[in-house]
Amino acid sequence: xxxxxxxxxxxxxxxxxxxxxxxxxxxxxxxxxxxxxxxxxxxxxxxxxxxxxxxxxxxxxxxxxxxxxxxxxxxxxxxxxxxxxxxxxxxxxxxxxxxxxxxxxxxxxxxxxxxxxxxxxxxxxxxxxxxxxxxxxxxxxxxxxxxxxxxxxxxxxxxxxxxxxxxxxxxxxxxxxxxxxxxxxxxxxxxxxxxxxxxxxxxxxxxxxxxxxxxxxxxxxxxxxxxxxxxxxxxxxxxxxxxxxxxxxxxxxxxxxxxxxxxxxxxxxxxxxxxxxxxxxxxxxxxxxxxxxxxxxxxxxxxxxxxxxxxxxxxxxxxxxxxx
Amino acid sequence: xxxxxxxxxxxxxxxxxxxxxxxxxxxxxxxxxxxxxxxxxxxxxxxxxxxxxxxxxxxxxxxxxxxxxxxxxxxxxxxxxxxxxxxxxxxxxxxxxxxxxxxxxxxxxxxxxxxxxxxxxxxxxxxxxxxxxxxxxxxxxxxxxxxxxxxxxxxxxxxxxxxxxxxxxxxxxxxxxxxxxxxxxxxxxxxxxxxxxxxxxxxxxxxxxxxxxxxxxxxxxxxxxxxxxxxxxxxxxxxxxxxxxxxxxxxxxxxxxxxxxxxxxxxxxxxxxxxxxxxxxxxxxxxxxxxxxxxxxxxxxxxxxxx
Numbered sequence: 001x002x003x004x005x006x007x008x009x010x011x012x013x014x015x016x017x018x019x020x021x022x023x024x025x026x027x028x029x030x031x032x033x034x035x036x037x038x039x040x041x042x043x044x045x046x047x048x049x050x051x052x053x054x055x056x057x058x059x060x061x062x063x064x065x066x067x068x069x070x071x072x073x074x075x076x077x078x079x080x081x082x083x084x085x086x087x088x089x090x091x092x093x094x095x096x097x098x099x100x101x102x103x104x105x106x107x108x109x110x111x112x113x114x115x116x117x118x119x120x121x122x123x124x125x126x127x128x129x130x131x132x133x134x135x136x137x138x139x140x141x142x143x144x145x146x147x148x149x150x151x152x153x154x155x156x157x158x159x160x161x162x163x164x165x166x167x168x169x170x171x172x173x174x175x176x177x178x179x180x181x182x183x184x185x186x187x188x189x190x191x192x193x194x195x196x197x198x199x200x201x202x203x204x205x206x207x208x209x210x211x212x213x214x215x216x217x218x219x220x221x222x223x224x225x226x227x228x229x230x231x232x233x234x235x236x237x238x239x240x241x242x243x244x245x246x247x248x249x250x251x252x253x254x255x256x257x258x259x260x261x262x263x264x265x266x267x268x269x270x271x272x273x274x275x276x277x278x279x280x281x282x283x284x285x286x287x288x289x290x291x292x293x294x295x296x297x298x299x300x301x302x303x304x305x306x307x308x309x310x311x312x313x314x315x316x317x318x319x320x321x322x323x324x
Numbered sequence: 325x326x327x328x329x330x331x332x333x334x335x336x337x338x339x340x341x342x343x344x345x346x347x348x349x350x351x352x353x354x355x356x357x358x359x360x361x362x363x364x365x366x367x368x369x370x371x372x373x374x375x376x377x378x379x380x381x382x383x384x385x386x387x388x389x390x391x392x393x394x395x396x397x398x399x400x401x402x403x404x405x406x407x408x409x410x411x412x413x414x415x416x417x418x419x420x421x422x423x424x425x426x427x428x429x430x431x432x433x434x435x436x437x438x439x440x441x442x443x444x445x446x447x448x449x450x451x452x453x454x455x456x457x458x459x460x461x462x463x464x465x466x467x468x469x470x471x472x473x474x475x476x477x478x479x480x481x482x483x484x485x486x487x488x489x490x491x492x493x494x495x496x497x498x499x500x501x502x503x504x505x506x507x508x509x510x511x512x513x514x515x516x517x518x519x520x521x522x523x524x525x526x527x528x529x530x531x532x533x534x535x536x537x538x539x540x541x542x543x544x545x546x547x548x549x550x551x552x553x554x555x556x557x558x559x560x561x562x563x564x565x566x567x568x569x570x571x572x573x574x575x576x577x578x579x580x581x582x583x584x585x586x587x588x589x590x591x592x593x594x595x596x597x598x599x600x601x602x603x604x605x606x607x608x609x610x611x612x613x614x615x616x617x618x619x620x621x622x623x624x625x626x627x628x629x630x631x
Contacts, residue, residue: 055534057526088537095535100528103547104627105554118538150626166536 008066039227427502440517561617565610
């Protein structure tokens with residue numbers, strides 16, 4: 001495994017209590033693999049990613065337990081400086097809103113070139129040449145001229161390409177993309193996803209794709225981890241999960257995708273709201289919204305049951321779920 | 325960029341005309357320019373009439389204003405009633421006030437920004453709280469209190485400085501008056517820098533810089549400071565004009581013969597030409613300072629430049 005998160009716990013201290021954002025998340029990503037982490041906002045998917053990157057705001061955030069193994073080393077045991085050297089070079093991150101995530105007062109050339117200047121000790125001139133190459137690689141037209149421009153002079157799609165170029169600059173082994181297409185038009189979304197998939201194939205990097213959009217995931221991901229209230233509730237190869245979900249929450253998500261052959265029928269929605277992280281329900285956190293909930297769901301926290309060698313489900317009733 | 329400058333220059337014209345017209349009307353129409361000319365006594369009717377004719381005060385007001393504006397544009401600010409040309413007064417007064425303002429601006433830039441950066445990066449720590457309380461005190465106490473207090477303590481009690489500034493008014497003598505003049509703005513600059521820094525610190529692009537694995541020093545100087553200082557620079561720029569015109573109190577306390585002193589004397593003795601002349605030049609200084617800010621803004625923030 002390239003990256004292995006083991007039993008990670010993250011909490012945020014707020015004025016009115018402690019929000020447990022991540023409650024024992026474990027997942028692994030092999031080299032070259034694409035893992036999609038799926039979940040509603042507040043499910044802990046971004047917080048987990050920030051903990052992996054080491055860019056969590058601490059305080060108020062605090063990692064209270066677990067291990068993050070990357071290339072065999074526990075990142076949580078490294079010094080600040082050691083982690084900084086890994087960030088950007090060995091693992092990189094792509095953010096949701098490229099306009100606010102890029103520095104508005106520096107040219108894109110400066111921001112791309114900075115990676116080579118800081119991590120590789122290149123001269124500014126050489127870094128600029130590299131930056132043009134990167135922009136060509138993510139297919140930004142007229143890269144040589146546009147390198148002197150500022151982020152606001154690019155379109156949304158082009159800006160996200162710059163973000164991607166920046167993440168890929170030093171050919172990291174792992175790229176985490178946090179909702180990379182959410183802020184974009186639908187047509188541009190497809191282009192960006194295609195570009196990501198293509199670059200992943202070319203470079204052999206592993207990709208963690210964080211999203212709340214099941215539609216985005218199907219074509220790109222190898223595996224899916226579904227998160228709910230700071231836990232992984234189901235983890236499976238993408239086709240297995242689509243064919244037969246082993247958790248009622250995954251079932252609900254799949255049912256709420258609009259389908260052409262269901263035209264005219266009412267669209268399914270999961271009833272209720274995502275839980276408040278200050279007061280996570282007892283037992284299985286999903287039980288207040290679950291159509292299959294029984295007494296044991298209210299009292300016992302379900303462990304991640306082994307469904308088969310490659311999938312797991314944190315549901316007491318995974319067997320019934322799997323067989324409809 | 326060039327068009328931006330030209331547009332700004334054109335926008336200055338109505339402001340200049342409006343401001344000078346206003347001050348001209350206030351002094352010439354609402355007050356009586358001749359009233360103060362005969363000392364303590366009232367002028368007799370014949371003298372008044374002679375003086376009014378001599379100074380063109382029998383002409384209609386709009387004509388007086390146009391004549392005045394024409395004279396100003398050719399560098400003639402008129403004669404003070406003591407016979408000296410107003411430009412001569414300006415030549416002695418403005419260098420002094422400019423020096424005083426330079427000292428004050430230096431305090432704002434060096435001390436204000438430094439304190440703002442230190443507190444902005446250490447929010448909630450004792451340094452931060454201490455400086456915040458101090459700035460609150462400085463903002464709350466009027467300049468004349470701060471000024472008189474410092475004069476009393478440093479000048480009279482401890483004898484570190486001379487309580488009143490000599491007529492040369494060199495930079496060394498202007499350090500304490502400059503600090504007094506800057507004090508309120510200094511506190512604002514500190515707070516503005518602190519807030520702006522703290523705001524930008526949690527911004528997305530700083531998080532990106534962190535994710536890129538940049539060293540902390542580089543993140544602060546390249547990605548945090550530059551963006552955070554844009555509003556601070558704007559404030560300091562506009563403050564240049566305010567400091568020059570607002571130095572009256574400080575100049576009175578430390579007996580500095582600068583613009584504020586001349587204006588005060590002019591108003592006291594109803595020297596119309598002096599007052600109008602000095603205010604006109606101050607309006608020009610304001611406009612120039614604002615233009616400077618606009619240009620600086622465009623240099624610092626490319627989003628303005630490319631509109």
